[in-house]
Amino acid sequence: MSTSRVEQYDTTASIDQIAAALRAMNDTETIGIATHMKPDGDAIGSTLAVARTLRSLGKRVSLLYMGGPPRWLETMATRAERNTFEEDGLPDPEPALWLILDTGSWSQLEQLTPALTGRSSSVIIIDHHLQGDAPIADRRHVDKDAAAAAQPAAELCRILLGLKSCSQLPVEIAEPLFLGLATDTGWFRHSNTKPATLRLAADLIEAGANHSRLYAMIEQSDTVGRLRLIARALGSLELFDNDRIAIMKLSLADFEHAGASHGDTGGLADMALVIQSVRASAVITEQAVKAGAPPLTKISMRSKEGPNAIDVNEVCNKLGGGGHARASGARMTLTLDQTRSRVLEALLT
Numbered sequence: 331m332s333t334s335r336v337e338q339y340d341t342t343a344s345i346d347q348i349a350a351a352l353r354a355m356n357d358t359e360t361i362g363i364a365t366h367m368k369p370d371g372d373a374i375g376s377t378l379a380v381a382r383t384l385r386s387l388g389k390r391v392s393l394l395y396m397g398g399p400p401r402w403l404e405t406m407a408t409r410a411e412r413n414t415f416e417e418d419g420l421p422d423p424e425p426a427l428w429l430i431l432d433t434g435s436w437s438q439l440e441q442l443t444p445a446l447t448g449r450s451s452s453v454i455i456i457d458h459h460l461q462g463d464a465p466i467a468d469r470r471h472v473d474k475d476a477a478a479a480a481q482p483a484a485e486l487c488r489i490l491l492g493l494k495s496c497s498q499l500p501v502e503i504a505e506p507l508f509l510g511l512a513t514d515t516g517w518f519r520h521s522n523t524k525p526a527t528l529r530l531a532a533d534l535i536e537a538g539a540n541h542s543r544l545y546a547m548i549e550q551s552d553t554v555g556r557l558r559l560i561a562r563a564l565g566s567l568e569l570f571d572n573d574r575i576a577i578m579k580l581s582l583a584d585f586e587h588a589g590a591s592h593g594d595t596g597g598l599a600d601m602a603l604v605i606q607s608v609r610a611s612a613v614i615t616e617q618a619v620k621a622g623a624p625p626l627t628k629i630s631m632r633s634k635e636g637p638n639a640i641d642v643n644e645v646c647n648k649l650g651g652g653g654h655a656r657a658s659g660a661r662m663t664l665t666l667d668q669t670r671s672r673v674l675e676a677l678l679t
């Protein structure tokens with residue numbers, strides 16, 4: 331009799347074991363490092379830090395970003411650290427090992443799927459999300475209590491470099507890690523900010539991370555187009571359920587009129603949470619598709635801490651997505667208005 335069960339998306343390898351596996355890599359073999367589509371501060375920060383650590387140990391590393399990196403990446407990373415799938419394609423030669431940080435979901439690894447399929451023994455995941463696809467990698471470190479992937483990534487860098495404390499990390503490794511922590515916690519304001527998050531942040535500042543420079547780089551370098559896009563999103567605001575639920579939507583025409591790109595939507599879902607009565611907020615954006623393809627939308631959802639807080643991970647699970655209890659997302663092959671109905675239904679039931 332055979333029994334089948336779905337493998338849980340949980341930790342199967344310690345950071346020590348992952349460090350040992352990376353150390354054991356032959357110096358002629360390439361370690362591919364990748365993260366989720368449209369990488370954010372944590373995705374970039376944790377991958378850059380680990381790549382720089384491995385390179386400093388003489389390892390051959392190939393970093394790859396997919397789906398359009400943020401514009402500040404040019405400030406953070408050298409050209410060799412800014413390879414994109416769109417411009418550079420998959421690494422050549424093919425990596426002997428893939429290290430994926432800040433995701434473990436097929437849906438977030440789109441263009442990498444052919445390279446990763448059927449080779450779970452040579453894929454390692456370091457993540458902090460509640461959901462993922464366990465079959466991608468045999469060795470997974472999923473720290474669901476970590477505020478950012480940068481937390482386990484910092485531990486990996488520390489162990490690889492044989493340091494006692496993260497305060498001893500070289501500044502070029504400490505700074506991207508700080509960026510990951512800061513951006514995934516909304517600059518240490520969100521509920522995922524724990525004592526361990528702040529202790530690591532303190533260590534990284536001690537190591538030389540310049541937090542005010544990073545803040546200006548990330549939060550004070552918007553384009554006019556982004557501000558015009560925010561205006562259009564706020565103009566679309568609808569409130570439901572006694573003003574507890576906020577929904578905003580952006581069409582492709584909104585992006586065009588604002589002179590904005592899809593990379594300009596970061597933080598939009600947080601904005602409606604400034605309304606006292608709002609408990610959960612969703613932003614739905616129309617995505618560009620090839621001619622003849624079904625419509626595609628992206629949903630970004632946030633919720634506020636407090637009594638009877640809405641678990642937007644559960645809500646997004648109903649829509650085929652997921653993430654965290656306070657920050658989650660999904661994609662749907664529907665029109666904007668169809669998605670709006672489904673989002674509302676999922677939030678109200």
Ligand SMILES: [Mn+2]
Nearest residue numbers: 372432478479
């Ligand atoms: Mn993250």
